[in-house]
Amino acid sequence: MTKHILVLLLLAAPAAHAYPSGMELLKERPWLFVGPMLSVAGRSGSPQLGLGVEATFNVGGPLAATGVFSQVQWMTGGHTRFCGGIQMTGLGSGDILILGPGRGLELGVKHETGTDTRLATTGLHIASFIGFLGSSIGLRLGIPLGTWGSSAPGGPKRTAHGTEVGLVLALKAPIPLKSCRTLACNLLH
Template sequence: MAEAPFYPGAMNALALLALVVPAESSTDGSPQPWFTVGPLLSVSRRQEDTAWGVGLESTLNVAMHNNRLDSFKSGAVGVFGQAQWMDGDHARLCGGVQGNFLIFGLETGVAHETGTAASRATTSLHLAPFLGFGYGSVGVRFSLPFENGRDLSGRLPYGREIGLTLTLKKPFSPML
């Protein structure tokens, strides 16, 4: 009996297919909690510096109103968490609450970036309006630091940030 050919990209193709196959949903349009997880990419600007980030974002939408796309009343409120590796030298962790209506959404929360040799650890207010498209989103994030001034070693905190974010997320429902 002949052995089936092996295609090296087959596992990668199956993993990508898992991202586009819709999760189970309610047929009657009743509210369902949704959990999503996936990669997060960002590019941001502070003063004269540009930073790149790669990481993960997850969301748990717990208060839903009519999760059918054909309804004008579709919306959700939940919590989100993000972890990113920024410029290859420090972490950015963020969490808070998120709401969306149709394709429009807003995240608000607190972000913390770890220190480097050039900058001290900084905690900031995180605001990010976004547009959600089924399995992903594109957004603009604003970070406003709570700290100012130098630390004992003379390092300044990271400054105000404006950035562009892109996510791809696999939904899982019903979660609860």
């Protein structure tokens, strides 16, 4: 576990440099945010710790930054959790649904690899977070929708990864992008 903490600290070092002082800067250009993430996820059974990396691409609008995210985490249950989807973060003082400055929502697809006791499971990822100074804290919900594979004949019965509720901490370095003229940027803006 000490090695995992050292890796997390080394990955977090780039995020320690100056972060944009206000949400206004996010409105001016597209941004890429990259950094380590740590989670504690609970489901039937024992809680699992996760250590991984998240990358987010956001394009600012007048009230919210919209974008896409991807995550990969190595979980103490012996499996890997992959996730990706869309994200929206509030920028202005007016609320969009429940969004305000620094508050955000994620909606995506998650996939957890199989283990000796669990089948590979794909499901829905829903998360709410609050971001501040390059870091964020969030609450995620993982809902299993389907499994891949089966138990080996005569082997132990494997079941799907269950519904997950997790607390997530992330520390991401902001990387301003000069401009973005791709179709994705135009759709997000």
